[in-house]
Amino acid sequence: SCVRSYPDFPQPGIIFRDIFSVMQQPTVFADLMDVLIDYVKAKHKDIDAIIGLDSRGFLFGPIICLQLGIPFVPVRKKGKLPGDLMSTTYQLEYGSDVFEVQKDSFKPGDKIVIIDDLLATGGTMSASVDLVKKNGGVVEECICIIEIDDLKGRNKLKVPFKSFIQF
Ligand SMILES: O=P(O)(O)OC[C@H]1O[C@H](OP(=O)(O)OP(=O)(O)O)[C@H](O)[C@@H]1O
């Protein structure tokens, strides 16, 4: 009930679930972060890094990383990251884009949790899993706060997936 919904945004037929509305309710935001941190601490005692997806995965990943004392690694949309990169193209509920990660941001064999605010078609998350694997990482789990159930995005993922709110 704390997630505000916007019908027909950014195009007709999409109900946009706005995670920023949660962050504007400080006690709800604090409760959400406690839930996320407790979950990752309990389930992933020896992960090497958390990867956050551009852009709303950047809101939550770093806070969890600080609590666990592990690195935060960004996966970014094309043209934003410097250095040697791996890249992949992905489909969205409303378009397509290219994601990139810095090759030296984690080591081959590193255990990774990927976080984003929301899973819709699963295109973004499954492309990120492929990108991490292509760069030698081992994806332990993908985590989203919100899951749009009827799009069945989780079926695209070949790794464990956890969501906390379903629409
Ligand atoms: O499961 P999918 O159908 O791939 O959609 C989910 C993705 O869409 C949204 O990001 P968006 O691409 O709108 O980018 P933003 O976070 O930069 O706004 C959301 O934050 C997820 O990353």
Ligand SMILES: Nc1ncnc2[nH]cnc12
């Ligand atoms: N329905 C939705 N609400 C918010 N972000 C999204 N990204 C893809 N689909 C979305």
